[in-house]
Amino acid sequence: MIDHSNITILQLDDEMECYVRMRPGQLSQYLLGFVLRKYNLSRIKNNDSLLKFDCNSSLQENFTDLLDQQERLFHTMMLLYTWAVPLLIVLCIVCIVFNMILVMSICWIRKPLSPTLYISISLAGADMYTLFLLGTGLVINSYLPLVFDYIISHECVFITVEALRLGGILITMLHLLFLALNHYLGILRPLHYPSIMTHRHITLLIIVMWTLPNIFMLSIFSIVPDQLFQNCSNWKFMKTNSFHSKFSYTLLTCLVIMSVIYSHIYVIVKRHQANRNKYKTGSYKHRRSTLQIQNGTDKMTIHSSHHNSKRALRMRR
Structure with missing residues (x-):
């Protein structure tokens, strides 16, 4: 031995x-x-x-x-999980509290809410939902099994939390994308904006953004043969490069679209500012010319009046 x-x-x-x-x-x-x-x-x-x-x-x-x-790696990882995971959980709780305050602030906001504010409140709720699932995943997937060697008997719980967590990330990303489209529409079509972004349309879109990602992720986790929800003890699909790359491409596509939208907004705003400055410069030159003409006219009027007064005085003599 x-x-x-x-x-x-x-x-x-x-x-x-x-x-x-x-x-x-x-x-x-x-x-x-x-x-x-x-x-x-x-x-x-x-x-x-x-x-x-x-x-x-x-x-x-x-x-x-x-x-x-x-x-040696075991001792290092034990130290990391013992201290780092609780710190991440505390940060999740703090962020959840701040987002909860933002959501509750709707009670003190004057009604009706603007479309941008309505979407922002829903975005705060989406962040709170995602952070809660992230903290739950850290507890049941990392802290309890690796530090305390405690494993939840129902393996499908891990898969459900992971599916909802990934769905929460998509919910947050869709809110950010919708917020960018809202800004873009308000700048590009300001006259049509009130008729398009009505309270009913925004409520319907928010409901779709909250439900569609979760249904999508739960459906994917249900159709994989002999894995995930069909066999909760086998979740190799979640560790494959194909799954991670496709999920990353989805997030990257949303980021690219938002970058294009805000870049175009920046170009529109700069063009508008340039036109305003050009108009101000032309207006200033026009006012200056008008003042010069008025000053010249006033001088001619004063000179003519003075000449007429002298002529009248001579005639009296």
């Missing part, structure tokens, strides 16, 4: 086989999964804490070094 940082290697002389005893806990299982894949190890039946490997392998020394590295 050779001890390597609390990971024990057992060599059975009669069978010439070696076993490594894994540290109990979800975090250790996760970190040593890399070792399993690298050295093609197999678990011992009826004993998940023992892994079997070839004692005569030339990689045995490298294997034990790798186990030591994983053990």
Whole structure:
């Protein structure tokens, strides 16, 4: 028996086989999964804490070094999860409180609400919803299983929270996109804006933005064969590059559209300011010319009056 940082290697002389005893806990299982894949190890039946490997392998020394590295990484990750995750949870709670204050401020705002304010209040609610799901995911997916080694028995809870969390991100992004379109419409079509952005239309769009992303994500998680909601113990689909890339492309597309909208708004505003400055300059020159003409006319009138008065005085004499 050779001890390597609390990971024990057992060599059975009669069978010439070696076993490594894994540290109990979800975090250790996760970190040593890399070792399993690298050295093609197999678990011992009826004993998940023992892994079997070839004692005569030339990689045995490298294997034990790798186990030591994983053990050091285990302590680092434990320290990180113990302190960083609670800090993130506290930040989520603080942000939720601030967004809740913004949502409750609607009680003191004079009615009716403007379209921009209506969308902004809904955006604050979407942020609060997303932060709540993010904090819940940190607790049940990271803090409880990795720090306290406590796992919720219902595995579908993890998948439901993750689907709703991703849906919450899409809800927030749609609100930002809708807010950009609202600004764009108000600048591009100011006369038609009140008839288009009515209270009824905005309410309908907000309901769609709140429901459509959640339905979309729950539907995707339901149609994957033998994974996620069809088999809650298998959620490899969520870890695939294809899923992450498509979700990232969706967010990136929204960001590009918003960038184009606000860039065009900037061009329109600059053009409007240039026209105003040009009009002010022309108006100033026109006023100056008018004043000069008026001053010249006044001088001529004064000179003519003075000449007439002198002529009248001579005639009297």
